[in-house]
Amino acid sequence: MKRLAVFAWIFASTAWAGPRWLDRSHEVFLTPQMRGMAEGLRDFPVFWWNFIFVEAPDPAVSTLCDRIALMDGVRRLPCRHSADEIKSLTADWARDLPRRRNFPGWTEIRRGMRETLAKAALPMERSWIELLRLDPMGTLAELKAQLEHKADLNSSFKGGLMRDPDSGRVVLPVQFSFPPTEAARTQALLTSIGGLCSQTEGCASVHVFGAHAATLENESRVRQDVDLVSKLGTLALGLLCAFLLMTRRHRVLALVPWLVMAIAGAAAATVLVFGKIHGLTLAFGPGLIGLAMDYGIHSCFLDPRSRKTWRANWIGIWTTNVILILLAFSSIPLLRQMMFFAVFGLCLSYGLFYFLMRRRPKWFETEHYPVTAKRLRFMNVFAWLFLIAAPLIFFRTMEFDLQHFNFESAKTRELREWFFAKANAPSPYVFVHAQMVRLTSDIAHDGPGEYLPGFDEQQSHLATWRAALCGDGHHPLTPVESRFYAPFLDTIRCDHLQPADPGAAPPEYVKDFMGGGRFVTLFFPKDDGEIARLKSQYPAISSPREIFSSFPAVLFRELSWMLPLGFAGAFFLLWLHYRHIGWSALAVVPFFTGLGCYAVASWALSLPVSFISLVGLLMVFGCSLDYGVFVMDFLLFRKDEKPGVWSALSLCAAATMAGFAPMVFARHPVLHDLGHALLWGTLGTYVGSLWGTPSVYSMWSRLRAGWKA
Amino acid sequence: LTLVWPLFAAFSAEVGVEDLRKALSRYQAIEKLDVDFKQTKHLSDLALDLNSEGHLSLRRPDHVEWKITKPESLSVELEGGRIRIHGAKGDETFDSADAQEADRRRMEALLNWLKLDADAIARDFTIEKKDTTHFTFTAKPGHPSLVTALEMELAASGHVTKLLFRERSGDEIRLSFGTPKLVYKQGI
Numbered sequence: 001m002k003r004l005a006v007f008a009w010i011f012a013s014t015a016w017a018g019p020r021w022l023d024r025s026h027e028v029f030l031t032p033q034m035r036g037m038a039e040g041l042r043d044f045p046v047f048w049w050n051f052i053f054v055e056a057p058d059p060a061v062s063t064l065c066d067r068i069a070l071m072d073g074v075r076r077l078p079c080r081h082s083a084d085e086i087k088s089l090t091a092d093w094a095r096d097l098p099r100r101r102n103f104p105g106w107t108e109i110r111r112g113m114r115e116t117l118a119k120a121a122l123p124m125e126r127s128w129i130e131l132l133r134l135d136p137m138g139t140l141a142e143l144k145a146q147l148e149h150k151a152d153l154n155s156s157f158k159g160g161l162m163r164d165p166d167s168g169r170v171v172l173p174v175q176f177s178f179p180p181t182e183a184a185r186t187q188a189l190l191t192s193i194g195g196l197c198s199q200t201e202g203c204a205s206v207h208v209f210g211a212h213a214a215t216l217e218n219e220s221r222v223r224q225d226v227d228l229v230s231k232l233g234t235l236a237l238g239l240l241c242a243f244l245l246m247t248r249r250h251r252v253l254a255l256v257p258w259l260v261m262a263i264a265g266a267a268a269a270t271v272l273v274f275g276k277i278h279g280l281t282l283a284f285g286p287g288l289i290g291l292a293m294d295y296g297i298h299s300c301f302l303d304p305r306s307r308k309t310w311r312a313n314w315i316g317i318w319t320t321n322v323i324l325i326l327l328a329f330s331s332i333p334l335l336r337q338m339m340f341f342a343v344f345g346l347c348l349s350y351g352l353f354y355f356l357m358r359r360r361p362k363w364f365e366t367e368h369y370p371v372t373a374k375r376l377r378f379m380n381v382f383a384w385l386f387l388i389a390a391p392l393i394f395f396r397t398m399e400f401d402l403q404h405f406n407f408e409s410a411k412t413r414e415l416r417e418w419f420f421a422k423a424n425a426p427s428p429y430v431f432v433h434a435q436m437v438r439l440t441s442d443i444a445h446d447g448p449g450e451y452l453p454g455f456d457e458q459q460s461h462l463a464t465w466r467a468a469l470c471g472d473g474h475h476p477l478t479p480v481e482s483r484f485y486a487p488f489l490d491t492i493r494c495d496h497l498q499p500a501d502p503g504a505a506p507p508e509y510v511k512d513f514m515g516g517g518r519f520v521t522l523f524f525p526k527d528d529g530e531i532a533r534l535k536s537q538y539p540a541i542s543s544p545r546e547i548f549s550s551f552p553a554v555l556f557r558e559l560s561w562m563l564p565l566g567f568a569g570a571f572f573l574l575w576l577h578y579r580h581i582g583w584s585a586l587a588v589v590p591f592f593t594g595l596g597c598y599a600v601a602s603w604a605l606s607l608p609v610s611f612i613s614l615v616g617l618l619m620v621f622g623c624s625l626d627y628g629v630f631v632m633d634f635l636l637f638r639k640d641e642k643p644g645v646w647s648a649l650s651l652c653a654a655a656t657m658a659g660f661a662p663m664v665f666a667r668h669p670v671l672h673d674l675g676h677a678l679l680w681g682t683l684g685t686y687v688g689s690l691w692g693t694p695s696v697y698s699m700w701s702r703l704r705a706g707w708k709a
Numbered sequence: 710l711t712l713v714w715p716l717f718a719a720f721s722a723e724v725g726v727e728d729l730r731k732a733l734s735r736y737q738a739i740e741k742l743d744v745d746f747k748q749t750k751h752l753s754d755l756a757l758d759l760n761s762e763g764h765l766s767l768r769r770p771d772h773v774e775w776k777i778t779k780p781e782s783l784s785v786e787l788e789g790g791r792i793r794i795h796g797a798k799g800d801e802t803f804d805s806a807d808a809q810e811a812d813r814r815r816m817e818a819l820l821n822w823l824k825l826d827a828d829a830i831a832r833d834f835t836i837e838k839k840d841t842t843h844f845t846f847t848a849k850p851g852h853p854s855l856v857t858a859l860e861m862e863l864a865a866s867g868h869v870t871k872l873l874f875r876e877r878s879g880d881e882i883r884l885s886f887g888t889p890k891l892v893y894k895q896g897i
Contacts, residue, residue, distance in 0.1 A: 114781035119751040126878035
C-alpha cells in the first residue's frame with residue numbers, strides 16, 4: 001500500500017512534468033545572493049556554447065564544419081564562419097559607426113572611401129559590395145580583430161578548433177541559437193550532427209558536451225530512470241498487495257487514498273507558498289509517503305482507538321518535525337522548500353489519519369501477523385555490527401559538489417575530464433548589469449560596451465557628427481563616391497544621428513551579451529591578484545564555478561549547527577516523553593543502526609555521501625525515531641498486550657524498502673543516491689528496531705538488575 | 710563556302726587544354742612576372758564604373774600580389790591559400806582553411822587566373838577559341854566560381870592584354886595589361 005502511494009506519486013510526477021509550477025533549475029540550490037546572478041545566466045547567448053568532439057581526419061573535419069555551420073539551430077561555429085552570419089553581424093556594425101566614434105573629418109573619410117573603392121573593384125559577391133557601401137571606413141576589420149582577440153583568450157584553439165595529435169580528437173566549439181532549456185531542439189540538432197558524421201567518410205565518432213548536451217542528457221536519464229523505477233516498483237507493489245490480500249490484511253490499503261490526498265495537498269500548499277515546486281522536492285515525495293505511512297500502519301495493528309498508540313504516534317511525529325523545522329531555516333531554497341513540504345505533508349496526513357481512525361476505527365483495524373523479533377535471534381549480531389559501524393559514516397567521502405548531481409554518461413565524463421586537462425578553459429567572472437555601459441578595467445574582458453558604448457557616450461559621439469554634417473556645408477565627394485556610398489550617407493543623415501533606442505531590437509553584434517532585458521560582461525582574470533582587484537571593483541561579480549562551489553560551504557556551515565541542534569531537540573522530546581535518559585537513548589538506537597548499515601553499504605559499494613544522501617538519511621532519521629518510539633513504548637508500556645508492533649514495523653520497513661530498492665537501479669545521481677540512502681538506512685533501522693533496541697534494552701535491564709542486586 | 714566557313718569557325722571552336730597551353734606558352738615556364746594594369750569594375754544595377762590602376766606581380770609557385778595604386782593604395786597578396794589585404798589601416802588576413810568549401814574553390818579559381826595556369830583553368834572552364842588571340846571561357850556546370858564567363862585577348866607576341874570577367878551578379882571587371890616583365894626558370 002505504501003508502494004501504491006509511492007507509484008501514484010511517481011506517475012503523477014511524470015504525467016505533470018513540464019507545467020509552469022514545476023521547477024527544474026539548478027538555481028534552487030543557491031542562496032538568494034548567488035541566485036540572482038545565476039538565474040539570468042542561461043538567458044545570455046554567450047553561455048549557449050557546446051563542444052563537439054570529433055574523431056576524424058582533417059578533410060572529414062572540414063566537411064563537418066561546412067555542414068554543421070549551415071544547420072538550423074547553429075548560431076556560430078568558429079571553425080567555419082558562414083557568410084550569412086558575418087553579413088548579419090557586420091551590417092549593424094557598419095551602421096552604428098557614428099554611435100561608436102567621433103566624426104573623423106572629411107579627409108579621413110574620403111581616404112577610407114577611396115581605399116574601399118579599390119577593394120570593391122576586386123571580384124566578390126554582390127552582397128559583400130553592399131557591405132562595403134555601408135562601411136567606407138573599413139570598420140569591419142576592427143570587428144573582426146575584436147572577435148579574433150576574443151578567440152585568442154583561449155590559446156588552445158586555433159582556427160576555431162582544437163586538435164590533439166595524441167588522441168586524434170578534434171574539438172569544435174559551437175554556439176546554439178536557443179537556450180539549453182529547449183531540450184527537444186537540442187535533441188533534433190544532436191541527432192542531425194550524429195547523422196552527419198555517419199554520412200561523412202572517415203568520421204569515426206562524434207560526441208557533444210556542454211550546456212545543452214548536459215541538459216538533454218540529464219532529462220533523458222531521468223526519463224529512462226523513472227520508467228525503469230516505475231516498472232520495477234509496479235511489480236513490487238503488485239507483490240505486496242497480493243501478499244496483503246492473501247493474508248487478509250486488505251484494510252491497511254484503506255490508508256492509501258487519504259495519504260495521497262494529504263501529500264497532494266502538501267504539494268499544492270508548497271506551490272502556493274513558493275510559487276513553484278522543484279522536481280527534487282517531488283522526488284522527496286515517496287520518502288515522505290513512507291514516513292507519513294508509519295503512523296497509519298502503526299495504528300492499524302496496535303488498535304486505532306488506543307490512547308497509547310496515538311501518544312507514541314504524537315511523539316514520533318514531533319521528534320521528526322523538530323529537525324525538519326530547523327532545516328526549514330536554511331538559506332538554501334531547496335532545503336526550505338523540501339522541509340515545508342515534508343512538515344506540511346506529515347501534519348496533514350497525521351491529522352487525517354487521527355480524524356478518520358478515531359471515528360471509523362473499523363475501516364482500518366487489522367489483526368497483526370504472528371511475528372516477533374525473538375524468532376531470528378542471530379539478527380542481534382547484525383544489529384550490534386551496524387551500531388558499531390555508525391561512526392564509519394564520518395570517514396566516507398562527502399560529495400557536496402553540485403557537479404555530482406549532473407548526470408554524465410561514461411563517455412561524456414571521459415571527454416570532459418580529457419578536455420579540461422588539455423584545454424585552457426577558464427571560468428570567466430560574470431558581471432550582470434541593467435544598462436549597456438562600457439566597463440573600464442585593465443583585466444581582459446568582453447561585453448556589450450566593448451562594441452557599442454552606453455547612451456551618454458553615444459550622444460557625445462553623435463554630437464560631433466551632427467556638428468559636421470547638419471550645418472549648411474556640402475560634403476566634398478565625387479559623383480562616383482556619392483553614388484557608391486549612398487547607403488553610408490543615409491546612415492549619417494541628420495535625422496538618423498540618434499542614439500540606439502533601448503526598447504528596440506539590439507544590434508546583432510551585441511546580442512550574445514543580452515538576455516531578459518539585461519547585459520552581461522565577462523572578465524578573464526589571470527591570477528588571484530586580478531580576481532581580488534576585480535572583486536573590489538565589482539563586489540557583485542562572481543564566476544559560475546564560484547557560484548556552484550559556494551553550495552557545499554553554505555550547506556556545511558548550516559548543517560554544522562542545524563543537525564546537532566535538531567538531534568538535541570528530538571532527544572529532548574524523547575526525554576520529555578520517557579523522563580529517562582536511558583530509555584530516550586534506546587529510542588535512538590534504530591537511527592544509529594540505520595546509519596551504520598548505510599555506512600557499511602556505502603563503503604562496500606563505494607557510494608559517495610552526497611547532499612541527496614543526507615536528505616535521504618533525514619527521512620531515515622524520521623522513520624527511525626518513529627520506529628524507536630513505537631518499540632520503546634511497546635517494551636515499556638504495552639509489553640503484555642498483543643505484539644502488533646512487530647507486524648507494523650515489518651510492514652512499514654518492507655514497503656519502504658520495496659519502494660526505494662528500484663531507485664538503486666537508477667543511474668541519475670539524485671535518484672541513485674536517494675535510493676541507496678533510503679534502502680540501506682531503512683534496512684538498518686528495521687534491524688535496529690526489531691533486534692537492536694530490544695537487545696540493548698534487555699542488556700540494560702540485566703545490568704540494572706545486577707547493580708541493584 | 711570558302712568565304713563563310715572561317716566566320717562559322719570563329720564563333721564555335723571549342724578547344725582543349727592543349728590550345729590554351731599553347732596560347733599561354735609564354736607564361737608556363739616563368740619564374741617571375743611583373744605587369745601594370747588598368748581596371749574598370751562595372752556595377753550593373755548602379756550603372757557605375759569603378760576605375761583603378763595597379764601592378765600585378767607573380768612569383769612562382771603560388772605568390773601573387775595584386776597592388777592597386779589608384780584611387781588609393783591597397784595591396785592584396787595571395788599565397789598558400791591565404792589572402793592578405795594591406796591597407797592604410799593595417800592588414801586583414803583570410804585563410805582558405807577557415808572558409809566554406811565553395812569559397813575555397815572560388816579562391817582557387819581566381820588564383821589560377823592570376824597565375825594563368827592553363828591546366829587548372831581548363832579544369833574549371835569550357836574554352837572556346839575565336840581566333841589565335843581571342844579566347845572565351847565559360848564556367849563548367851556546378852562550379853561555384855563567382856565568374857560565369859571570361860574573355861581573354863592576347864597580343865601578337867603572346868602576352869595577355871585584356872581580360873573581361875563576367876560575374877554571376879551581372880557585374881563586369883575589365884582588365885587591360887601593359888607589357889609584362891618575365892623572368893624564366895633557369896635553363897629555359
